[in-house]
Amino acid sequence: MKISVSSAVYGMEPLDKIIFRAAELGYDAVELTGALHIPVETSAERRKTVRGWIQSAGIECSALHYIWDGSVKMATADKDEMKRCTDYLCKVIDMSSDMESRTVIVGSGGKTRSFEDDQDRSEVTKNMAEIIFNAGEYAKDKGVILAMEAINRYETNFLNTLKEAVEFTKMVNHPNVRTMADTYHMNIEEVSPADEIRKYGHTLANIHFADSNRQAPGEGHFDFVSLAQALKKVNFSEYISFEVFGLYPWKLWFDTFEEADSQMERGIKYVRNLFK
Template sequence: MAQFGVHALVFTSDWNAASAKAACQTAREIGYDLIEVLIFDPATLDVAATARAAREAGIGLRLGMALSAGSDISSIDPVEAARGEATVARCLEIASELSTPAVSGITYAAFNSYAAAPTAAQRAQVAEALARLDTRAGQLGVKLGLEPVNRYESYLVNTLDQGAELIRMSEARNLFLHMDTFHMNIEEADIAATIQRNAALLGYAHLADNHRGLLGTGAFDVKGFFRALCAVGYSGDYTVESFSPVALSPDLAGGLRLWRQAWQEPAHAARVALEAMQRGLSEARAAVTPW
């Protein structure tokens, strides 16, 4: 049964015991089933406080991550590549410690603006690392997701097809594709078609409008996205990403290129998004017969 989640960055980028408690409680009061926590650095995440905040609020947890330029699995520098693989491995361990089903995000390269395309050797290197991480995920009883992101935020995996090919290269059993409509809206030629082609590997979805502001107020076809997923029998979770500088640190707002105040009140943005997701999924289920 699909569950609805909200990204913690809707509320705050300063994840500590107090902010985690407040965000989890607010998300649950609004009606969310899940809250996704972004692991900036696995060494600094307060795992115990995160678990306590979610437990006390009665809300489920999902985990996201993004490798940095200094911890890049695709790097030609073996030290950086090894550091990246170790970072993903630690995030998998945190997922197990928090009893969450998976960790996903930019797990195959860095959140970075690259000046050249990856080489065949780099692709093979990443596939080999993912194969090892797939084994580790299986040992821990969790899964690892690859989130294709747009060309300005990473390389190697910008589309679902590219992500699927990397999973096939790694011969993985515990890897899945993590969809994000903001990036898909930029990179995919036909969203419904790529969903159908890659249906067997789809495991998680980020819902964001084309402007990453209030969900349902932009140009992205939210209803069409739900219809496409219902048509292939997708039963995974949906988490909204709706960002505004008002809730984020200046560094993170700059990194995400959030130059405009998309909204002023996090709770309002979260409510608007939940209503849009509930309405979109309900209407899609009524209109579509899965093949």
């Protein structure tokens, strides 16, 4: 089983420090946090440097996540805004290609992909499907997959369950558009996360692991044993990535590098044992 760690776990620590520590802990890859560590305006020189760190560490870039910077809105009825959003996604896809990563996680709920009260949900959903399809066409030429993430109702009002994410990707109908699950969100939205994985796991391009308290797997009450069995059942072979946060009101990451590091060390041991 391939395991990755999201760079956001370590907050705004130096990215090279995060990458090399991930390798030392036995992770197979790092999932780069776009808005924090490698935004779309990152220079070509910086991109080359980051890619060099990843290669030197002997790991991969499994995906880009937290890609939105607040400059565009995907849930829109405005054609010009749709074009801006598509163009932005294409820049993220370029970044993914430059990092030699094959996955862009389209998550990060909030207002970027949430319906406004006065919007026609059917019309806006079709518009979002068009945006994703067009970005998927661009991604195809780059060898990149767009993974539509199911996110809980407290962060967005669009695609809360894995079933909804699957239905949306069917609407998009593009081979480079798949789904993405996150155990933290599943713990809130799904009656039985393991059952949903057995039903829809074949559509997953990636999965985030975080416990019920959004800390490392094994630190809360989420049933990872059943979920691991379900992933084995569907022959899941993509990356499991740890998107683990401190969940403070004023910030997402932990107080210190050492606190995050301790979480990541315990988490990888727990998950490696799950899949033995």
